[in-house]
Amino acid sequence: MRRYRLLCCVGFAAAVGRYSEAQAPQDPTAALLVDLIRVNTSNPPGNEGAIAELLAPRFRALGFEVDIIPTPAPGKAHLIARLKGNGSKRPVLLAAHADVVGVEREKWTVDPFAGVVSNGYVFGRGAIDFKGGMAVFARAVMLLAERKVPLARDVIFLAEADEEGALPYSTSWLANGYWPKIDCEFALNEGGWIIKRPNGRVQYVSISTADKIPIGIVLTAHGTSTHSSMPRPDNAIFSLARALARLSEHETDVKLTPSTRQFFLTLAKTTDGAMAEHFRNLTSDDPELVRRADRAISSDPLLHAIMRNTIAPVLINGGFRGNVIPGSAEATVNVRLIPGTDPADVLREIQRVVADSTVDVRLLASPAAPVPVSSDTTALYRALEHEARVQFPGAEVTSYLFQAGTDAGAWRSRGVPVYGIYPYPIDAEDLKRMHGNDERVSIESLRQGTEMIYRTLVAIAGRR
Ligand SMILES: [Zn+2]
Numbered sequence: 001m002r003r004y005r006l007l008c009c010v011g012f013a014a015a016v017g018r019y020s021e022a023q024a025p026q027d028p029t030a031a032l033l034v035d036l037i038r039v040n041t042s043n044p045p046g047n048e049g050a051i052a053e054l055l056a057p058r059f060r061a062l063g064f065e066v067d068i069i070p071t072p073a074p075g076k077a078h079l080i081a082r083l084k085g086n087g088s089k090r091p092v093l094l095a096a097h098a099d100v101v102g103v104e105r106e107k108w109t110v111d112p113f114a115g116v117v118s119n120g121y122v123f124g125r126g127a128i129d130f131k132g133g134m135a136v137f138a139r140a141v142m143l144l145a146e147r148k149v150p151l152a153r154d155v156i157f158l159a160e161a162d163e164e165g166a167l168p169y170s171t172s173w174l175a176n177g178y179w180p181k182i183d184c185e186f187a188l189n190e191g192g193w194i195i196k197r198p199n200g201r202v203q204y205v206s207i208s209t210a211d212k213i214p215i216g217i218v219l220t221a222h223g224t225s226t227h228s229s230m231p232r233p234d235n236a237i238f239s240l241a242r243a244l245a246r247l248s249e250h251e252t253d254v255k256l257t258p259s260t261r262q263f264f265l266t267l268a269k270t271t272d273g274a275m276a277e278h279f280r281n282l283t284s285d286d287p288e289l290v291r292r293a294d295r296a297i298s299s300d301p302l303l304h305a306i307m308r309n310t311i312a313p314v315l316i317n318g319g320f321r322g323n324v325i326p327g328s329a330e331a332t333v334n335v336r337l338i339p340g341t342d343p344a345d346v347l348r349e350i351q352r353v354v355a356d357s358t359v360d361v362r363l364l365a366s367p368a369a370p371v372p373v374s375s376d377t378t379a380l381y382r383a384l385e386h387e388a389r390v391q392f393p394g395a396e397v398t399s400y401l402f403q404a405g406t407d408a409g410a411w412r413s414r415g416v417p418v419y420g421i422y423p424y425p426i427d428a429e430d431l432k433r434m435h436g437n438d439e440r441v442s443i444e445s446l447r448q449g450t451e452m453i454y455r456t457l458v459a460i461a462g463r464r
Pocket of ligand 1: 163
């Protein structure tokens with residue numbers, strides 16, 4: 001085992017030497033991304049303060065006001081860099097999380113923290129999620145300063161801590177303590193996608209205007225606690241297993257928001273053959289057509305998720321020794337709600353499906369206040385939509401419901417519209433690697449994304 005590890009390390013070192021030195025990327029966004037990847041911010045612990053230290057002098061040199069906000073956790077900090085405008089309009093914010101998820105190092109073919117450049121791609125943990133986005137956002141705002149673009153509003157860049165998971169010093173913590181530093185008219189964040197076809201052309205650009213809302217539901221089965229040599233019919237573990245089996249066979253109804261409706265109609269326009277028909281039928285009033293479309297479309301787990309509330313058991317707990325039947329057994333179910341869904345309705349739905357009075361179904365915590373969906377009529381949304389069309393001629397642009405959660409809630413919950421985008425064209429193969437192995441983003445995609453975001457900023461923050 002140890003020898004295997006050692007060999008891996010030698011392999012990584014060779015890869016670093018071969019690619020990074022010989023082919024240091026000329027593109028400034030790719031070069032910045034390489035630097036960001038080389039700071040290992042796997043969370044826990046995150047160590048996002050090191051990203052703040054890396055970026056602070058670069059922003060200061062360009063005339064940004066820079067604040068590093070330390071958190072109570074050692075090494076964990078947020079960075080706020082503000083480029084001042086004349087104040088005639090309210091600020092625009094670009095937010096990017098600095099932490100990344102960990103890696104299964106032995107499954108990578110390159111060192112995930114070396115910033116390896118190969119074949120026109122930058123490889124490394126966070127290349128897509130979201131150090132690539134951080135590099136694009138940072139370079140776009142730096143370009144405003146380098147080109148001395150006169151600004152009507154402040155442009156704020158934020159490198160945040162604690163996004164990857166429900167963590168204590170996230171943007172919610174930052175917003176509670178430092179709101180005046182990140183208050184803005186609207187903001188950009190991670191979220192939607194620029195999806196590339198196999199031929200390299202962009203199929204569509206989706207801009208997220210809302211995230212699905214996660215809630216926890218706990219199922220607790222009760223039975224007689226007794227000696228395992230004399231089993232009874234009311235075994236709590238069997239009851240829990242039956243409840244989960246019923247849930248596994250249950251499918252929630254299709255529930256489209258205005259965003260997802262627009263998204264599926266966009267897919268219909270940019271897809272050929274029978275699937276185009278299914279995408280169109282999903283938005284129809286005929287329940288049978290919707291059912292058939294749902295079945296066909298749901299083979300894609302992402303599309304399945306954005307058109308319904310999803311139910312996924314994630315934790316299970318029961319029993320404490322080998323010769324005791326426990327008096328209870330518990331499963332935690334992660335439910336992702338379509339915005340506008342009342343959690344109490346889903347709770348009742350699960351109770352109805354479980355249909356067992358010995359199994360309690362309850363919310364893990366009281367649900368947070370509903371977060372408003374961001375309007376797709378603001379100047380920022382319109383500018384990004386326009387620049388996406390300019391950057392990727394022929395591509396459709398649509399609003400989108402992000403299937404997971406992001407750190408946008410800190411702003412959206414305070415009424416600030418947030419628009420999510422992973423600002424670089426990616427294909428299905430790239431997408432599969434996000435949070436997986438050999439994560440990568442193409443240098444050409446980074447270049448295109450930086451141009452698009454820069455022009456969006458000039459459009460909404462530049463003085464005419
Ligand atoms: Zn992310």
